[in-house]
Amino acid sequence: MTSTVVASPSFGDLALLPAVLSAIETLGYETPSPIQAQTIPALLEGRDMLGQAQTGTGKTAAFALPLLSRLELERREPQVLVLAPTRELAQQVAVSFSRYGQNLNGLEVATLCGGQEYRDQLSALRRGAQVVVGTPGRVIDHLDRGSLKLNGLNALVLDEADEMLRMGFIDDVKRVVADTPEDAQRVFFSATLPSEIERIVNKYLVDPVKVTIEARTTTNESIEQRLVRVDGGAKVEALARIIEVEPVDAAIVFVRTRAACTTLTEQLSARGVNVASLSGDLDQSLRERTITRLKRGKVDVLIATDVAARGLDVPRITHVINYDLPQDAEAYTHRIGRTGRAGRTGIAITFAGFREGRKVGWLEQATGQKMDVMELPDEAAIRAHRDEVFHQRVVATLTKGAEEQQALVERLVEEGYDPVELAAVFAAMARADEPPIGRLQAPRRERNERSDRERGSRRRDDRAPREGMTRYRVSVGHKDGVKPGQLVGALANEGGIEGSRIGRIDIRNAFSVVELPNSLPASILAKMARARVAGRALEISEDRGGPERAPRRRRDNGDAPVRRQSRA
Ligand code: ADP
Ligand code: MG
Numbered sequence: 001m002t003s004t005v006v007a008s009p010s011f012g013d014l015a016l017l018p019a020v021l022s023a024i025e026t027l028g029y030e031t032p033s034p035i036q037a038q039t040i041p042a043l044l045e046g047r048d049m050l051g052q053a054q055t056g057t058g059k060t061a062a063f064a065l066p067l068l069s070r071l072e073l074e075r076r077e078p079q080v081l082v083l084a085p086t087r088e089l090a091q092q093v094a095v096s097f098s099r100y101g102q103n104l105n106g107l108e109v110a111t112l113c114g115g116q117e118y119r120d121q122l123s124a125l126r127r128g129a130q131v132v133v134g135t136p137g138r139v140i141d142h143l144d145r146g147s148l149k150l151n152g153l154n155a156l157v158l159d160e161a162d163e164m165l166r167m168g169f170i171d172d173v174k175r176v177v178a179d180t181p182e183d184a185q186r187v188f189f190s191a192t193l194p195s196e197i198e199r200i201v202n203k204y205l206v207d208p209v210k211v212t213i214e215a216r217t218t219t220n221e222s223i224e225q226r227l228v229r230v231d232g233g234a235k236v237e238a239l240a241r242i243i244e245v246e247p248v249d250a251a252i253v254f255v256r257t258r259a260a261c262t263t264l265t266e267q268l269s270a271r272g273v274n275v276a277s278l279s280g281d282l283d284q285s286l287r288e289r290t291i292t293r294l295k296r297g298k299v300d301v302l303i304a305t306d307v308a309a310r311g312l313d314v315p316r317i318t319h320v321i322n323y324d325l326p327q328d329a330e331a332y333t334h335r336i337g338r339t340g341r342a343g344r345t346g347i348a349i350t351f352a353g354f355r356e357g358r359k360v361g362w363l364e365q366a367t368g369q370k371m372d373v374m375e376l377p378d379e380a381a382i383r384a385h386r387d388e389v390f391h392q393r394v395v396a397t398l399t400k401g402a403e404e405q406q407a408l409v410e411r412l413v414e415e416g417y418d419p420v421e422l423a424a425v426f427a428a429m430a431r432a433d434e435p436p437i438g439r440l441q442a443p444r445r446e447r448n449e450r451s452d453r454e455r456g457s458r459r460r461d462d463r464a465p466r467e468g469m470t471r472y473r474v475s476v477g478h479k480d481g482v483k484p485g486q487l488v489g490a491l492a493n494e495g496g497i498e499g500s501r502i503g504r505i506d507i508r509n510a511f512s513v514v515e516l517p518n519s520l521p522a523s524i525l526a527k528m529a530r531a532r533v534a535g536r537a538l539e540i541s542e543d544r545g546g547p548e549r550a551p552r553r554r555r556d557n558g559d560a561p562v563r564r565q566s567r568a
Contacts, residue, residue, distance in 0.1 A: 009031075009032060009037050010031060010032075011024055011025075011029065011031070011032055014032065014037075014040045014041065014044075014065075015041070015044055015069075016040070016044075016065055016066065016069045017068065017069035017104075019101075019103040019104050020065055020068050020069050020100060020101070020103070020104070022103050023099065023100050023101065023102045023103050024061075024065070024100065026102070027099060027100075029061070032058075033057055033058035033061075033062075034053070034057070034213045035051055035053040035057050035058060035059055035062050035211065035213045036058050036061055036062045036065070038051075038211045038213070039051045039062045039063070039066075039209075039211050040062060040065060040066050042209040042211075043062075043063060043066035043067065043185075043187065044066045044069060044070065046070075046154075046185050047185070047207075047208070047209045048185060048186045048187065048205040048206050048207065048208040048209070049063075049185075049186075049187045049188070049205075049208055049209050049210075049211070050188050050189075050190070050193075050197075050201050050205065050208050050209070050210045050211070051063075051187070051188070051189045051190070051210075051211045052189075052190050052191070052192070052193055052210075052211065052212045052213065053189075053191070053211075053212070053213035054191055054213070054368045054369075057213060057368065059159070059189045060092070060093055060096045060159070061096065061100060062189070063082075063157050063159075063187055063189060064093070064096055064097050064100050064101075065100055067080045067131075067154075067155050067157070068080075068097065068100055068101045068104065068107075068131075070154065070155075071101075071104070071107070071130050071131070072130075073104060073105065073106045073107060073130065074106070075130070075152065076106075076108075076127075076128025076129075076130065077128060077130070077149065077151075077152040078110075078125075078129060078130065078131075078132045078148065078149065078150060078152060078153055079130045079131070079152060079153060079154045079155070080130065080131045080132070080153070080154065080155045080156075080157070081132045081133075081134075081139070081150065081153055081155070081156050081157070081176070081180070082097075082131070082132070082133040082134075082156075082157040082159055083134065083135070083136055083139060083156075083157070083158050083159065083164065083169075083173065083176060084133065084134070084135060084159045084160060084164075085135065085136075085159075085160050085163040085164040085166075085167050085169065086135065086163075086167075086493060086496070087113040087114060087115060087116075087135055087493075087496045089159065089160060089163075090111060090112075090113050090133050090134055090135050091111060091113065091133075093133045093159055094109050094110075094111040094131075094133040097109045097131050097133065101131075107130065107131070108124060108127050108128060108129040108130060108131070109124075109129060109130075109131045109132075109133065110124035110125050110129035110131070110132045110133070110134075111124070111133050111134060112132060112133070112134030112135070112138045112139050112141075112142055112148070113134055113135050113138050113496055114135055114137050114138045114495060114496025114497065114523075114524055114527070115495065115496040115497035115498060115501075115524070116138075116496075121138075121142070121147075122147055125142070125147055125148060132148065135496055136164070136169045136172035136173060136176065137172060137496070137523045137524065137526075137527050138496070138523075139172075139176060140172055140175055140176065140523065141521065141523055143175075143176070143179055150179050150180050150181065150184075151181060153180050153181055153184045154184055154185060155184060155185040155186075155187060156176070156177065156180045156184055156185070156186050156187065157187045157188075157189065158173065158186075158187070158188045158189065158190075159189050160189070160190065160191065161188045161189060161190040161197055161200075162190045162191055162192045162193070162194055162197060163191075165194070165196050165197065165200075167494065167530070167531075168530040170196070170200070173200070174200075177204050186204055186205050186206070186208075188200075188201060188205065188208075193212075222340040222344070222345045222346065223320075223336050223337075223339060223340040223345070223346045223347070223348050224345065224346070224347045224348070224372075225336065225348045225350070225367075225369055225370075225371045225372070226347065226348065226349045226350070226371055226372050226373070226374040227349075227350050227352060227360060227371035227372065227373050227374065228242075228349060228350070228351050228352070228373075228374050228376060229352060229353075229354060229373065230351050230352075230353070230376065230440075231353040231354055232353065234440045235323060235351055236264070236267050236268075236438075237438040237439065237440050238351065238376050238440065239253065239264075239268070239321065239323060239351075240268065240271050240273070240438065241376055241377050241382060241437075241440075242321065242349060242376070242377070243268075243273060243301060244377075244382060244385065244386075245377045245381065245382060245385045246319060246347070246349075247318065248300065248301075248318055248319050249300070249316045249317070249318040250294055250297075250299075250300050250301070250302070250314065250316045250317045250318060250319075251300065251301045251302070251317065251318065251319040251320070251321055252301075252302045252304055252309060252312070252317055252319070252320050252321070252338050252339075253301060253302065253303045253304065253321045253323050254304055254305070254306065254309070254320070254321065254322050254323060254324065254326065254335050255303060255304070255305060255323050255324050256305070256324040257305065258279040258280060258281055258305060260323075260324065261277045261278075261279040261281075261303050261304065261305055262277060262279070264277075264303050264323065265277040265303045268301065268303070271435050272435055273300070273301055274298075274299055274300045274301065275299065275300070275301040275302070275303060276290050276293065276294070276299045276301075276302055276303070277290075277302070277303045277304070278290055278291070278302050278303070278304040278305075278308045278309060278312075279303075279304065279305045279308050280305060280307050280308050282308070287308070290302070291312065291314065294314055294316075294317075295314050295316070297316070303323075306326065306327070306331050306334065306335065309335070309338060310334065312338050313338075314338075315344065317338055317339045317346065318339060318344075318346060318347060319339060319346065319347050319348075319349065320335055320336050320338050320339045320346065320347070320348045320349070321348075321349045321350075321351070322335060322336075322348070322349070322350040322351060323351055324351070325350065325351070325352055325356060325359055325360075325363075326363070328366075329362065329363055329366030329367055332350075332363050332366075332367065333367060335348075336348035349374065350363075350371060354483050354485055354486060355483075355485035355489070357489060358489070376440065379437050382437050383437070386431075386434055390427070390430075390431060394427075409422065465503070465504075465515050466503055466504070466515060468517055468518055468519070469503045469515040469516065469517060469518065470515070470516060470517075470518050470542065471513050471514070471515055471542070471543035472513070472514050472515075472516055472525075472540050472541065472542055472543055473511050473512070473513055473540070473541050473542070473543040474487065474511060474512050474513075474514060474533075474538040474539065474540050475510075475511055475536060475537070475538060475539040476511070476512060476533050476534050476536050476538065477507055477508045477509050477510045477511045477512050478507055478508065478509045479509050479510055480533070480534040480535075480536060481534055482507060482512065482533055482534050483507075484505045484507065486533050486534070487502075487505055487507075487512060487514060487533060488502050488505065490528075490531040490532070490533045490538065491514065491516070491528050491531065491538075493531075494527050494528055494530070494531035495520070495524045495525075495527055495528040495531075496524065496527070497517075497520070497524065501516070501517050502514060502515070502516060503515025503516065503517075513543050516528075525540055528540050529541075
């Protein structure tokens with residue numbers, strides 16, 4: 001016996017305050033995660049810190065536990081300030097502080113986020129909150145108003161620093177840092193380390209401890225995770241294209257309901273895909289027979305519901321396709337675990353509609369892995385792929401030869417036909433049964449029904465803005481392929497306001513007009529203006545009319561035309 005076993009530390013080894021330890025115990029945390037084990041001791045010493053680890057690795061507790069342990073509870077002023085990029089994240093962090101600090105008498109946590117009442121925030125500050133968590137814009141608001149004072153601050157935390165910079169908060173961050181005492185501890189946590197972070201670290205952190213936790217080795221490591229943005233009506237075509245072009249040995253396609261299972265099986269079968277369905281409808285013996293057919297290569301694509309596919313273990317499954325989004329991260333993990341089995345690699349492709357971005361965010365957060373956005377193969381790519389497949393078939397057949405056809409071909413040549421032309425005609429005949437390439441667009445009727453529903457009350461019309469609302473212009477429109485949902489999402493999230501507070505949205509060709517509440521503070525508008533949609537900053541400005549009509553869309557390009565609502 002020569003090796004020494006280095007036990008991973010327990011929370012008890014970490015010199016945390018007993019009241020904090022007891023809370024962790026109540027929460028059922030057994031051992032510190034790697035980032036926690038490595039950052040907590042230095043944070044307890046008051047060192048500046050740059051901590052890097054993937055999402056879902058416990059970064060919140062990594063800074064919250066030591067900082068809570070060092071609070072002077074009777075000193076009723078902000079001692080810890082945490083900046084987070086979005087309201088959701090700030091709220092999560094605030095809740096975590098309250099949970100980890102549940103046994104600290106007199107602990108007050110204030111959450112300062114955009115889109116929320118000042119009243120509650122002001123009273124939490126007045127009660128003497130020792131911990132303040134917020135989004136940069138609202139924190140600066142309070143600094144400007146004088147309601148937030150940082151002279152007594154011991155620690156400033158930048159959570160999700162990369163996301164913060166990505167969202168354009170760099171100047172806000174600098175401003176807040178400038179308002180904190182020189183000797184306050186400065187702590188940055190981030191999932192990734194773009195060079196911009198290195199720069200502000202060098203500028204603002206003093207002799208920081210740097211901790212990096214390599215990507216987790218999870219069971220998903222051998223699975224490449226991709227994301228396809230595609231909405232309802234185009235999903236069947238998208239699936240058909242992926243199955244055709246991807247190097248699929250066998251694939252399992254997940255849908256949400258039994259009915260969807262049946263429909264999709266029929267639709268794919270009609271396109272010549274070798275497909276079967278596996279849903280809860282099947283009795284045990286039929287289920288087993290279906291799986292055997294998949295194993296033996298009699299079937300290549302299985303359409304399945306979550307329950308029916310639990311535990312399925314077929315090594316030849318190269319692809320898992322989430323045709324409908326899974327209910328939650330657990331279901332996602334189960335689904336994608338059907339591929340990448342027995343030491344092989346697998347590919348998981350998830351379909352998500354343009355309004356389902358948040359759910360995708362949750363999945364990524366929960367699995368700690370980002371999905372790479374994948375473009376659907378376009379018509380040219382499909383044709384190129386089919387040519388390639390046909391080319392291989394021809395070459396393979398050439399090695400076998402086709403003697404029995406030679407007399408016929410010689411006769412045609414003698415009759416004076418050009419051999420190349422002849423060969424092209426044969427190729428056309430041989431390929432006549434290749435299925436037509438569908439369109440990636442829903443049929444017009446379905447599209448219009450859907451867009452009516454999506455737009456809801458945000459229909460285009462020419463009446464004055466509703467009461468309490470102002471019209472603003474944003475610099476993205478049809479030409480950028482923007483959808484109302486994307487604008488609602490970006491404005492609500494970046495501005496930290498409820499989506500329901502956003503009024504009508506009118507997408508024109510080169511720009512869009514959105515109604516926003518009159519009461520929005522300038523700082524929120526400024527934040528919204530920095531939001532990026534379809535790769536462009538929104539550059540929000542008040543709509544003063546101007547060239548009213550964007551050029552009318554041609555109707556022949558498959559794009560949804562801008563529909564005017566009839567006033568009947
Ligand atoms: P990150 O900020 O790195 O994305 P979070 O701080 O949000 O991660 O933590 C992710 C999840 O892990 C949370 O649900 C949290 O309660 C849980 N968690 C954190 N630390 C531990 C631990 N030591 N043991 C068990 N669960 C933990
Ligand atoms: Mg976090």
